[in-house]
Amino acid sequence: MSTSAEPRVSGLEVRSIDYVPLDERHGKLWHLGPLWFMSNAQIATLAVGLISITGGGNLIWSLLAIVAGTVIGTFFMAFHSAQGPQLGLPQMIQSRPQFGYLGALLVWLFAYVQYAGFNVFNSVLAADSLHTTLHGSVKLWVVVVTVVALVIALVGYDIIHKAERILTYTFLVVFGIFTVGVLVTLHYPAGSFDLGAFKWTPFLAQFGVVAGYQISWAIYVSDYSRYLPPDVTVRKTFYWTYFGSALGGIWLMVLGTLLAAWAGKDFDTIKSIDAAGDKVFSGFGAIVLLFASLGLVSVTALNMYGGSLTLISGIDSFKRVRPTLAVRLLTLALTAALSLVGALAATANFLANFNNFLLLVLYLFIPWTAVNLMDYYVVRRGHYAIAEIFNPRGIYGRWGWHGIIAYVVGFAVMIPFFSVGTLYVGPAAKALGGADISLFIGLPVSALLYWWLTRSLDVAAETRLALAEAAELERAAHEHREP
Template identity: 45%
Template sequence: MVDSQSAPVAQPARPGGALGVVETRSIDWVPDEERHGKVWHQAPLWFLGNFQYFTIAVGFVGPSLGLPLGQTVLAGALGIVVGTLFMAFHASQGPVLGLPQMIQSRAQFGYRGVIVALAATIFTYIAFNVADQVLLAQGLNGIFGWNETAVALGAGAIAVLLAIYGHDWLHRAFRWLLYVSLPLMVLVTVGVLTGHAGGAHVANQHLAFTWAAFFAQFSAAAAYNITYAPYVSDYSRYLPRTTSARALIASVFFGASGSAVWLIALGGWLALKLGVSDGLVGLRQAGDHFLPGLGAAAAVLSALSLVATMGMNAYGGMLTVLTGIDSFRPITPTRRIRIVAILGLAVVWYLIASLISANAVATVFTALTLMLYLLVPWTATNLVDFFFVRRGHYAVTDLFTPSGIYGAWSWRGLTAYAVGIVAEIPFMVLPDLGGWNYTGPLAKQLAGTDIAWLVGLAVSALVFLAAARTTDRAGEDAAIALSEQQLAGV
């Protein structure tokens, strides 16, 4: 018999396969007969996920610290390549397991222990949407004079609707926005490259290469795509189980990295050549200087793409919240509970963003730094387990009960995560946070260069690898075999 807690709920509906249909699934397992979609769909999804205003703001980090344009572009490109590798490998987990990312993390942290990773993940979703709301409100007010509160409420409403309709609607919205916005951004870039977008060396700039500034830009760019890691497989979990891992990794990698490198470079140019402190304002100036009206249109489309990304964050946040609740009080994943969770998250991010008075660039840099510190020990633990310890073989039904093979609290993952966080502290360089900042003693020895996340990554991976040597492999093999039989029955 299948334990009532351990059986993944199976519902007969596709996740929004037809227009107007609200997705039925949330944290439950996706049966093979409901798997659909194509690998190439992942590329435009993640291309547009980064093809918006937030990415331009990431390119402002280096210039804000006095880093010249060439080094800003190099640091941003290197950071994106490193961060996207982690993101893309997480994406390959979706078709294998048919589960949301954080449900799968119960294998490393335990049925209830995963709450530690969930806390870091929900912070990431909320921090992204807080920063997004600040960016949109300040940017559209700067361009068109629109009321910041009205912008925040309108963006939030659209994001909530996209998250409620769910997986398939998010894929559609991202593809449609990409088709419209791509030609406009190409034209703006042509104007920049041909010297017809305006711009000159801004007076009073004191630019010089420093490792601290270079690593700040590198880390911000790496964090940008590493922070997709907790939910990238949420958008690949409906793909057929037979999906090629290499093809999926490549699709996600080139989609997410291509647009990010492009717009980070553009952001650096806007900051240094136009002297602007807001990406939308700079985008409008550059575009309109090349072709009248181009900049305004490109700015609006970039803002709409950011709103769609807020919907993606709300959807992932909902899955995280429900996973956390289910870890202590089993729930039946229904449309109603999905909608309540999404609305609750929207209220939280709106209220927090409304209290922030910092400029958009400072908000973005602080949010990315904190997200990176919190998520890197988790991503190291999860990827080491999936690719080197368990090699993609899990007892799916045991992920839905605290009495399964993975237990309620797994000391292996929790120890690896905790030790990784502690190892980061001496190397941390926290930017201003409500008037408070912190530079660790070892970071001071490195002239303020932030390598904390690289230390956390290595330490967590090594600790988990060592701890995993005590895993009961025979017991897990038996549990996996039983799980496959139970899933076949579902």
């Protein structure tokens, strides 16, 4: 748990997609734990735990699917965390060595859609919570949530970390009491804990959504570890990220499953939380919802922050961007505006199909995470010429065909195994009774194909170039810093 010798200059964060120089590195490694715990421990995550119950599965197998999906999905997400301190770069700009200077736009577009989609859901859910407890118009609360989240995202990295730590401590008290109340006061249908009532389709559907939700965090991870000093170990960085995210995810998904099993067809996220909380003592449901709205504001800020970085990366592909506060403000405002428009226009039908959105996210980012992790840990083993990532005519090229081919092929072989509710069920999924095992197809195919295609890469030459450019990289980073 290392800290840098130099504290960070206070104020609004200026850096965005650019390299963080060594004298600006700061923070404690354990801060990753509460950040990723609280990112998952918010009531939007409840929705991820519903699909098995609503699909005819019983409670015990739903809980086991949640644990299994979290254990596996978080494994891939957490390995991205070590990339931040070692490279000093946010997550998505790191796709250029695999996909190329322009080719990375493919995954950045999908990432931006994810940020927007989650923010629509999060801000509407927060607004509904505030409407239920404090009254007032839902649309007014959507605006308030968006503005507060925008301010947090603008101040940037440090306040996001601090806010998530404070919220974590409060969460343990509020949701600790709420969870005990749910376990003690609620009653569940007959057969809820019958291990003999196993059904493959709802189990795998729940597993897939959970794993996809956890993997979907992979596009955020280095954004919140890149200011850490590079001497932190990969193992400890992985552990703090993994256990923080996994524990937060399991806790809220399990709550979602318990509430759905109890409420049955009458389940509604806000109303069910309110009713279950009031069983502890009158008015406690409102306290839970008020705190939950703060958690949703914080994760909305995370999405704006990541969306801004992704948008800047995209713009930089066509016109070199000097990282300034003005650029951050502009891209944050645009990202917030798009999310606000989506939230104000959101219908009950959109919210009801949130699980389908989660599955689509899984499909889009399975091949990307496979390619990115294979490149970092096996092919290049963490050795990148960072300055070349920002060079449109650099060694990584404009189009990284190795990564693009591995991504497209990995995605294509998953299609027959897709099972997206009523939208699409592939022939292989139909043969399996509607079960979705696409995760187990896309991951190995994309990873192994990328490894095979990159066998001829001269990684040693890239490493020599990185060492030769190191001093210039530090100097350029200081020149780009605003006074």
